[in-house]
Amino acid sequence: MKDKKFCPWCGLGLTEKFTEGRMRQYCCACALPVYENPVPATSVVVVDKDDRILLVKRNIEPKTGWWCLPGGFLETGESPEQGALRELREETGICGKIDMLLGVLTNEGRFYKAILMIGFLVRNFSGTAHAGDDADQAAWFDKDRLPEIAFNSHLSLIRIYYAGYRQHMADSACSP
Ligand SMILES: [Zn+2]
Incomplete structure (x- = not known):
């Protein structure tokens, strides 16, 4: 920072x-x-039909060479949803649709003292993932084979998806 x-x-x-x-x-x-004040950024947990998560391998600082969720800083004039989907498209070529808000977290930044991370879930999308801006690779990962994730806020969002969100869905499926 x-x-x-x-x-x-x-x-x-x-x-x-x-x-x-x-x-x-x-x-x-x-x-x-x-x-x-924390600077707002977005990230997306994109999940395919096999429940795998889309990650990108960073080719810029900070954390060059690490894997993280697609996402980036919100620009003036766009909504958090628009910013998240723009970053997803730029970094992976995927056109997505927001399903829901997964969480809002704070994270220490390298250039900013604090980042407000707004995380969304995307399950409906079109296109084939390929590396775009700021990324060397874009790839799908099974829950049990996740690489080390660059940012704590991204890891928390992945955990929220796999633990909380899926549990929530299971609970609602069981209720009458
Ligand atoms: Zn002054």
């Missing part, structure tokens, strides 16, 4: 000040704290 050094409004150097309950970066000229 990187600290901001200059005020984004007036360009003067920042100092640190205890304000509103914690140490914050502060601009004396503007007399304002510079708040640090």
Whole structure:
């Protein structure tokens, strides 16, 4: 993660000040704290008919060479669903349809102090997976043969899918 050094409004150097309950970066000229907020990002758990999960092998920092879920930072002007499906298309060539929200989590970032990760489930899609932007490979993995996953938030979303979501579906199938 990187600290901001200059005020984004007036360009003067920042100092640190205890304000509103914690140490914050502060601009004396503007007399304002510079708040640090999590940056929103999306990711998608794409599941095929054999209950395998689509992963991409990263070719950019951070975590080059690691596998992760397709996804990326949300752009201004798009909804979380649009951002998630755009990243899916760019990274894997898959055109998907959002089934449901799987979870919203926070994760420490390399460039940002905190990332707000919005995870969706996609079960309906068209196209064949191939590596696109930011990825060397795109491949389907069985639950029992998952590689090490680059980000904790992605791993949590995969676990939410395999544990919580499927359990939830089983429970609803049993109820009258
Ligand atoms: Zn300022």
